[in-house]
Amino acid sequence: MQGLTMFHCLTHRADRVGLGWCLKIAVFLTFWQSVTCLFAQPSCATKEEYKDKIHLRTFVDNDSLVTIPIVIHVIFGDEDQNVDDERLLGQIRRLNEDFRRLNPDTALTPALFKDVAADTKVEFCLAEIDPWSESTKGITRTQTFVNEIGLTQRYWQSALGGQDAWDQNRYLNIWVCEIVEDGSIAGFAEAAKMEPAGAEGIVIDYRYFGILTSGMSSFGGGRTLTHETGHWLGLSHIWGVETGCAIDDGIEDTPLQLDRYRGCPTYPQQSCGSEDMFMNFMDLTDDACMNLFTEGQKERMRRVLFTFKPNLWIQDLCENPTTSSLSPDLQRMHLFPNPTRGHLRISLGNLTLNHRIQIRNLQGQMLSYRQLDEGISISDFPPGLYLLTLETGDQSKTFKIIKTD
Numbered sequence: 001m002q003g004l005t006m007f008h009c010l011t012h013r014a015d016r017v018g019l020g021w022c023l024k025i026a027v028f029l030t031f032w033q034s035v036t037c038l039f040a041q042p043s044c045a046t047k048e049e050y051k052d053k054i055h056l057r058t059f060v061d062n063d064s065l066v067t068i069p070i071v072i073h074v075i076f077g078d079e080d081q082n083v084d085d086e087r088l089l090g091q092i093r094r095l096n097e098d099f100r101r102l103n104p105d106t107a108l109t110p111a112l113f114k115d116v117a118a119d120t121k122v123e124f125c126l127a128e129i130d131p132w133s134e135s136t137k138g139i140t141r142t143q144t145f146v147n148e149i150g151l152t153q154r155y156w157q158s159a160l161g162g163q164d165a166w167d168q169n170r171y172l173n174i175w176v177c178e179i180v181e182d183g184s185i186a187g188f189a190e191a192a193k194m195e196p197a198g199a200e201g202i203v204i205d206y207r208y209f210g211i212l213t214s215g216m217s218s219f220g221g222g223r224t225l226t227h228e229t230g231h232w233l234g235l236s237h238i239w240g241v242e243t244g245c246a247i248d249d250g251i252e253d254t255p256l257q258l259d260r261y262r263g264c265p266t267y268p269q270q271s272c273g274s275e276d277m278f279m280n281f282m283d284l285t286d287d288a289c290m291n292l293f294t295e296g297q298k299e300r301m302r303r304v305l306f307t308f309k310p311n312l313w314i315q316d317l318c319e320n321p322t323t324s325s326l327s328p329d330l331q332r333m334h335l336f337p338n339p340t341r342g343h344l345r346i347s348l349g350n351l352t353l354n355h356r357i358q359i360r361n362l363q364g365q366m367l368s369y370r371q372l373d374e375g376i377s378i379s380d381f382p383p384g385l386y387l388l389t390l391e392t393g394d395q396s397k398t399f400k401i402i403k404t405d
């Protein structure tokens with residue numbers, strides 16, 4: 001499979017909107033699908049090399065808070081499509097609430113599923129530093145004369161009327177533009193590929209981005225982005241990649257489900273011998289009627305991040321977002337110098353007994369360091385990349401450290 005163009009299956013929320021026109025480009029065997037096979041379906045034929053890669057490199061820490069920097073590229077024809085900053089910010093807030101299970105409608109999760117409902121400990125922030133090390137709002141705006149640009153390969157190319165992606169190893173790129181004039185496709189995701197390719201990221205039609213009070217209100221709650229971000233991080237739809245009880249989504253704690261749901265079904269609904277979790281973000285129900293990711297989905301998404309995107313979440317390209325539950329002290333804390341030859345100091349200086357430090361290599365092995373009067377020493381470590389987790393109380397923050405010779 002290596003070398004093939006690896007598209008994510010684009011079933012999206014396209015198929016929940018209007019005409020039912022489903023943009024299925026599933027003919028491209030996706031990288032994520034191969035990942036799905038690895039994680040979930042032992043009978044699925046996959047290449048050993050991927051297994052090795054995952055087993056060797058994946059250390060899935062389910063507890064640390066991970067923050068992903070975002071850049072939003074607004075590509076507009078007329079001013080209607082030029083979504084304003086306020087709506088963009090409202091959308092990122094909703095995304096964070098949903099991923100942290102801080103959404104206001106968690107009470108609507110049925111009792112049966114409350115135990116598996118997850119705070120994914122993944123957050124998103126608008127980038128404050130751009131790829132050229134300049135400060136930024138994390139938003140670009142490009143006027144275009146290309147209609148339905150989201151349907152073309154132009155949206156991710158500045159030379160063709162779109163906007164080039166920022167380095168996908170460092171930023172999640174989200175394009176907001178017109179996908180189809182009639183609004184029948186709400187969004188889609190292109191998952192990370194093994195080789196550099198400009199299209200990786202998420203595309204959302206401007207009519208479905210942000211919290212909207214009028215118009216297409218079934219999808220005006222900002223959850224098209226939540227759903228597509230789930231795809232981008234390796235999640236399938238809740239009913240699996242096809243209709244039927246034999247095909248699962250590969251996640252243990254989501255019940256088998258025959259097919260998609262639309263609209264806002266009354267609870268309970270049953271199929272495949274169990275109650276369906278149609279209120280999962282990865283079904284196609286209305287925004288007002290979906291409210292959870294599960295622990296299993298959390299584990300999958302973090303595994304994808306830790307395995308394939310180590311440089312995406314362990315840099316300081318933006319502050320923790322507004323929904324962050326970290327104490328202000330911990331939010332402000334950073335390490336310096338970094339890269340380091342061995343000695344690290346911690347800003348705000350005073351490490352107290354309340355602070356616990358853990359340092360791991362990328363294989364997840366815990367390493368011992370030396371405590372100094374001011375900071376710590378890792379001068380015995382071989383050069384390379386390490387993860388330092390600083391804990392205080394029940395909160396933690398993880399930093400990437402680069403040790404040089």
Ligand SMILES: [Zn+2]
Pocket residue numbers: 011012013227231237
């Ligand atoms: Zn979808």
